[in-house]
Amino acid sequence: MIFAHFLIPEVNEANVFCVACPETRRAMLIDAAALDPRIPEFLQAHDLALEAVFITHTHYDHVGGLAEIVAKYAPTVYAGVAEVDGVAAHRVKHDERIALGTLEARAVALPGHTPEGMGLVFPGMAFTGDALFAGSIGGTTSSSQKTTEMDAIRNHLFTLPDEYLIHTGHGPSSTIAVEKTYNPFFG
Amino acid sequence: MNFDTTDNGPDIQYAKDNANTLGLQPGGAYAGRDLSGADLAGLRLSKADFSNANLKGANLCGTVLDEANLEGAVLEQANLELAVLGGAKLRNANCRQANLKRANLVGVRAEGADFSGADFYYSRPGNGIFENAVFEGAVVERAIFRRANLRNADMRNAVGTANFENADMEGVRR
Numbered sequence: 065m066i067f068a069h070f071l072i073p074e075v076n077e078a079n080v081f082c083v084a085c086p087e088t089r090r091a092m093l094i095d096a097a098a099l100d101p102r103i104p105e106f107l108q109a110h111d112l113a114l115e116a117v118f119i120t121h122t123h124y125d126h127v128g129g130l131a132e133i134v135a136k137y138a139p140t141v142y143a144g145v146a147e148v149d150g151v152a153a154h155r156v157k158h159d160e161r162i163a164l165g166t167l168e169a170r171a172v173a174l175p176g177h178t179p180e181g182m183g184l185v186f187p188g189m190a191f192t193g194d195a196l197f198a199g200s201i202g203g204t205t206s207s208s209q210k211t212t213e214m215d216a217i218r219n220h221l222f223t224l225p226d227e228y229l230i231h232t233g234h235g236p237s238s239t240i241a242v243e244k245t246y247n248p249f250f251g
Numbered sequence: 252m253n254f255d256t257t258d259n260g261p262d263i264q265y266a267k268d269n270a271n272t273l274g275l276q277p278g279g280a281y282a283g284r285d286l287s288g289a290d291l292a293g294l295r296l297s298k299a300d301f302s303n304a305n306l307k308g309a310n311l312c313g314t315v316l317d318e319a320n321l322e323g324a325v326l327e328q329a330n331l332e333l334a335v336l337g338g339a340k341l342r343n344a345n346c347r348q349a350n351l352k353r354a355n356l357v358g359v360r361a362e363g364a365d366f367s368g369a370d371f372y373y374s375r376p377g378n379g380i381f382e383n384a385v386f387e388g389a390v391v392e393r394a395i396f397r398r399a400n401l402r403n404a405d406m407r408n409a410v411g412t413a414n415f416e417n418a419d420m421e422g423v424r425r
């Protein structure tokens with residue numbers, strides 16, 4: 065799998081990720097904080113066609129560049145809602161499969177930080193948006209939302225193999241084992 | 252894995268699993284090895300043994316070193332930005348002036364480690380054990396030390412506003 069991580073410090077330290085199928089050269093972005101100039105350069109340099117954008121949740125620091133990306137590449141947009149920032153999206157359901165060339169990902173519901181929060185699991189790695197961070201969890205505004213978020217993390221992420229990498233909406237990546245063992249909210 | 256070292260490339264890029272010129276592997280035994288100045292950016296080296304290794308000035312940007320053994324290692328001036336060090340052992344490591352910006356330090360064991368002048372901007376050292384560690388002159392802006400053990404740590408001249416929620420600060424020198 066081709067993988068790249070673009071840190072966007074000026075948009076609340078948000079992360080944008082690119083994954084691509086090495087055989088078909090089809091690419092997907094996970095989140096769209098901004099159309100950083102490095103993204104089109106990376107796609108072009110690696111002969112990749114941007115086929116999809118997966119939105120983990122609809123906060124501004126994850127979708128601010130979506131309209132520009134859609135205008136430039138016309139990818140399919142996947143999200144937990146049918147419209148994101150004025151852009152039509154395919155509303156994904158928990159456990160729905162998404163093909164990217166020869167790769168297959170699985171969407172997982174991660175509500176709590178936002179009601180529509182979704183994660184995406186590829187073989188060996190998961191994208192967690194703002195639900196789970198290295199050493200933290202996404203902010204919530206009530207105890208019931210926090211319980212919802214922690215239950216989703218336990219049921220849909222901590223059931224993945226320990227060695228899976230997790231790539232988060234902000235900050236560094238981690239592994240399932242590290243978060244299960246040491247995250248102060250769980251360990 | 253390959254890493255794009257061009258200034259305009261991604262912050263981390265993996266293109267191929269663990270293809271690296273030095274042949275380092277997850278779980279490998281590299282105790283005492285001289286890797287000063289080596290470019291190990293973006294590699295997956297989980298649970299590898301780098302105890303007492305010399306990694307001075309090494310490029311470990313985005314390197315995955317979860318549960319690695321770095322006890323007594325020299326990481327002075329190493330670039331560990333965005334590195335994954337969760338659960339790693341860093342006892343008595345020399346991390347002076349290391350770049351630890353945005354690093355995952357969750358649950359590390361870093362008793363007696365020397366982080367003088369290191370940059371912890373936006374890093375995640377929650378639940379880490381830093382007893383008797385030295386942070387003199389370190390930058391801790393936006394670092395999250397939630398529930399970390401900082402007993403008797405030396406934080407004199409450390410600069411920046413960090414999150415110390417539920418951290419054990421007994422005996423910290425400030």
